[in-house]
């Protein structure tokens with residue numbers, strides 16, 4: 001059967017404004033686009049450890065059901081305890097992905113009559129979770145404490161619990177939320193603070209424990225979401241917080257309850273990726289590469305085109321889907337993999353090339369890709 005005309009027209013509109021999405025296979029270009037910041041997705045020691053310990057388990061191909069029915073095994077709780085310890089928090093609950101974690105957490109914790117304040121640049125998974133919740137939600141301008149305070153003053157908050165959601169590192173801009181200042185504001189106003197640490201996990205903190213840990217403000221945060229598909233190079237996510245929060249999520253988070261548990265192979269990969277973080281030098285190497293990238297931007301006099309960021313995500317604004325695509329394609333032609341991020345993923349006029357830096361990118365590669373960029377912009 002044909003696609004109905006309404007759907008077809010939407011696809012045509014995407015093609016016409018250069019924002020049509022299609023799937024491309026992985027390539028062998030030099031990686032400046034993946035989230036595999038530390039190279040853990042191809043880390044031999046992690047893979048070997050997983051292989052070795054997989055033999056201790058029966059259901060190695062699939063988990064057989066949801067955690068609440070047949071899919072739970074002792075190793076899930078063991079890894080959750082290790083994660084709680086690693087992230088310095090009382091409890092942790094694994095989810096199948098960061099998307100599921102945000103969806104589950106935000107759709108069930110804020111109740112009817114409650115309020116959610118969230119940064120306007122929050123990830124789609126946060127926004128979708130908020131949309132599924134029965135609470136009222138208001139966005140504030142990106143990283144703006146003054147707008148946050150203004151929105152807070154204007155909301156009707158009689159008898160409401162208030163939740164505030166930010167990302168510690170923003171996925172498309174790479175910049176950092178003023179976590180300490182927001183945490184103080186939350187404490188003063190009895191607001192429950194939720195932080196998505198997707199892009200800070202494995203990157204910030206002495207052992208990659210995240211930015212909240214780095215700033216030593218764990219006790220000020222109601223819930224944190226750490227994902228494993230980025231610097232940890234595997235898959236899945238965890239919500240960390242109090243033991244009561246964990247129990248609540250097991251009972252009410254629909255994206256936890258109504259889905260098959262992540263397979264044992266995945267749980268073991270998370271376990272050994274976290275173990276690797278404790279001994280690796282890659283986190284340090286990544287910091288050095290980020291600093292080198294920033295130094296090169298200054299030297300090549302193109303720093304003003306970039307959003308200021310100390311993270312592995314460095315975004316060069318190139319307005320217009322067409323232009324951003326054109327520059328990305330030219331760079332790819334020289335053997336480097338970069339991704340143009342187009343509207344509607346980012347606002348119109350803020351289209352960009354998003355450079356993801358990895359511990360395994362050489363200084364020469366960084367020098368070379370920025371030399372290319374500077375000739376095209």
Ligand SMILES: Cc1ncc(COP(=O)(O)O)c(C=O)c1O
Pocket residue numbers: 097098099100102123125167171196198199227228229236237
């Ligand atoms: C800030 C943020 N939160 C959550 C997610 C979702 O994580 P996952 O890929 O594990 O579903 C992403 C992924 O892009 C993200 O950038």
